Amino acid sequence: MILNASGCLDALEAPEVARALDVFVTKTVTPQPREGNRPVRIAETEAGMLNSIGLENPGIEALLADKLPRLAELGVPLWVSVGGFAASDYAELCAALDDRDEVAAIELNLSCPNVDEAPESAAEIVRVCRAVTGKPLYAKVSPHAWDIGETVRAIEAAGADGLSLVNTLRGTTLDARLRPTLSRGTGGYSGPALRPVALAAVLAARRVARLPIVGMGGVETGRHVLELVACGATHVALGTVLFADPDAPKRVRDELAEELATLGSDSVDHLFGVALDTVASGVNSSERLRVARRE
Amino acid sequence: MRRRSRLRVVANEALGPYSLIRVERGDIDPGVPGQFFMLEAPGRLLPRPMSLCQAPRGELAFLLEAIGPGTRALAAVEAGDEIHVFGPLGNGFRLDVEKPLLVGGGIGVAPFPYLSEKLGRLPAILGFRSDWHAEAGALVPNAEVVVEPTFVTERLEKGHDVLACGPEPMLEAVRELVPDAQLAWEAPMACGYGACYGCSVEIDGVLQRLCVAGPVLEAA
Numbered sequence: 001m002i003l004n005a006s007g008c009l010d011a012l013e014a015p016e017v018a019r020a021l022d023v024f025v026t027k028t029v030t031p032q033p034r035e036g037n038r039p040v041r042i043a044e045t046e047a048g049m050l051n052s053i054g055l056e057n058p059g060i061e062a063l064l065a066d067k068l069p070r071l072a073e074l075g076v077p078l079w080v081s082v083g084g085f086a087a088s089d090y091a092e093l094c095a096a097l098d099d100r101d102e103v104a105a106i107e108l109n110l111s112c113p114n115v116d117e118a119p120e121s122a123a124e125i126v127r128v129c130r131a132v133t134g135k136p137l138y139a140k141v142s143p144h145a146w147d148i149g150e151t152v153r154a155i156e157a158a159g160a161d162g163l164s165l166v167n168t169l170r171g172t173t174l175d176a177r178l179r180p181t182l183s184r185g186t187g188g189y190s191g192p193a194l195r196p197v198a199l200a201a202v203l204a205a206r207r208v209a210r211l212p213i214v215g216m217g218g219v220e221t222g223r224h225v226l227e228l229v230a231c232g233a234t235h236v237a238l239g240t241v242l243f244a245d246p247d248a249p250k251r252v253r254d255e256l257a258e259e260l261a262t263l264g265s266d267s268v269d270h271l272f273g274v275a276l277d278t279v280a281s282g283v284n285s286s287e288r289l290r291v292a293r294r295e
Numbered sequence: 296m297r298r299r300s301r302l303r304v305v306a307n308e309a310l311g312p313y314s315l316i317r318v319e320r321g322d323i324d325p326g327v328p329g330q331f332f333m334l335e336a337p338g339r340l341l342p343r344p345m346s347l348c349q350a351p352r353g354e355l356a357f358l359l360e361a362i363g364p365g366t367r368a369l370a371a372v373e374a375g376d377e378i379h380v381f382g383p384l385g386n387g388f389r390l391d392v393e394k395p396l397l398v399g400g401g402i403g404v405a406p407f408p409y410l411s412e413k414l415g416r417l418p419a420i421l422g423f424r425s426d427w428h429a430e431a432g433a434l435v436p437n438a439e440v441v442v443e444p445t446f447v448t449e450r451l452e453k454g455h456d457v458l459a460c461g462p463e464p465m466l467e468a469v470r471e472l473v474p475d476a477q478l479a480w481e482a483p484m485a486c487g488y489g490a491c492y493g494c495s496v497e498i499d500g501v502l503q504r505l506c507v508a509g510p511v512l513e514a515a
């Protein structure tokens with residue numbers, strides 16, 4: 001499946017782009033409305049971009065009353081990304097979404113670099129959310145964790161149904177006067193520079209987890225999709241590339257089909273996790289991979 | 296209907312410090328004056344927002360000032376190069392005005408040649424920081440051109456429907472004098488179509504995305 005990365009597309013402003021995806025993931029919603037950070041919010045670098053939007057969103061009430069019904073009309077399966085400042089925020093949001101038929105899954109944004117983080121661990125937040133919803137729960141994990149494997153193991157044990165890897169990296173750029181370009185000082189770094197980070201994170205997660213993984217980070221081409229699948233991603237999300245190219249979903253699909261054709265295949269399945277087989281590891285990966293293979 | 300196409304550059308002409316880049320129109324709709332397009336900046340990750348300057352038959356023309364890596368890359372394109380163009384985007388000027396007057400400053404004159412063509416040789420007051428910059432004034436017929444230390448606001452007479460585009464201090468000054476002016480603002484944008492939330496500015500006391508709420512806003 002090809003998805004958008006949360007916060008990289010407004011399906012109501014660009015329904016034609018959303019319809020080119022297999023799943024639309026909303027911008028992160030929080031319990032209360034948030035205006036987000038003051039401008040300047042974005043900065044381009046040589047190899048990516050920084051953003052410090054700060055979870056601007058209308059709040060869960062407005063999402064439920066207004067946006068969700070309109071998003072459902074698009075006819076694209078919806079995942080709602082939720083965020084907060086304590087585990088109880090996440091639980092409140094999951095409970096509010098639990099009985100909404102429009103919602104196919106919930107993504108827990110456990111790693112926004114642009115707001116203060118919840119004090120609880122990712123696994124603790126997954127656990128409290130698991131208790132209040134039967135919806136599939138995807139945990140979006142920070143690439144900052146030194147041992148992603150350990151984080152992922154704990155998240156899987158806490159009852160997550162999937163992983164989203166990776167969120168942005170924290171970064172700063174300075175302007176001509178040597179002051180931070182972004183008003184918040186730091187932002188989330190995305191784009192091509194994030195791609196190797198995402199590949200390594202997916203590889204590390206796949207070594208220890210059987211869960212579906214949505215791989216994301218700097219994907220721009222069909223080849224990049226294949227690389228994430230080779231590292232163990234079952235799905236792939238497009239982020240920053242959507243800013244420059246709203247036609248990216250179709251283009252990436254076409255490129256993926258071409259890449260597969262040159263490999264004499266019509267499916268990515270036989271490439272799933274192939275990068276793991278050549279990586280030295282104490283784990284016998286083949287059994288895990290059979291279990292994790294896409295449904 | 297907005298769309299994204301790869302268009303061939305026809306010409307890149309210097310006009311004072313500015314570059315007038317003409318591209319083949321392809322299947323792109325020129326839209327309403329004041330709307331903008333995202334132009335691929337060769338070698339850069341993100342495109343750059345530019346309002347349409349002229350719409351000659353079969354072409355689109357954009358006026359830009361090279362002030363950073365993106366606009367420098369765009370200013371370096373040559374005839375025969377191809378760049379992606381996405382648009383038209385945002386809200387342009389409201390054209391149902393009785394006594395229009397164009398007020399522009401610096402690179403803010405960019406949307407006026409197309410606007411003047413649409414509404415027919417509108418009167419205009421254009422301000423520039425030097426005679427060199429003022430060469431761009433020739434793009435707008437029927438324009439009174441002033442150069443610093445004279446400011447456009449010194450020449451502004453009451454009783455017009457003002458349509459303005461220029462640096463923020465100029466727009467703020469115009470708003471003081473003409474509360475119902477239509478003002479075209481700018482902000483850094485990654486996407487131009489509401490996806491990135493990067494261009495949010497304070498409008499009526501709340502942060503809103505300039506790309507979808509603007510870039511032309513009623514002053515009041």
